Amino acid sequence: MNRGEIKPFYEQHTYQGFALCINIPEDNSHHKTIHKAKGDEFDNVLLVLKDEKDLEFIINSNIHASGETGEEQRINYVAISRAKNRLFISVPSLQQINQTKIESRFQIINV
16 A cells, blocks of 8 residues: 555544454453453453443343344343353443343442
8 A cells, every 4th residue: 555545544444443353362461352352251341331222232132133233232242241250331321210120130339
């Protein structure tokens, strides 16, 4: 690629797209992305969600959904299934109705 061609290349690709493709074989980090953790298990897992609606994969699970929603639910399921001992899910807010739906399966701590 010539020097002048790199700008359009970067404009057409997102950081997230690049980050998913990075492979560091000697990575000994204690922190991994969901994609890097596939097949691994960890004592503790922290899943950080951007919005309360992202809890749909727990509240109204539809693992067989298609499209972006289905893929996001599958990715989140992979994340929570990596925890051996403790699972932490962080959301910016949690409405009482959703808290009621999930508190039978999770201990909820508001901080």
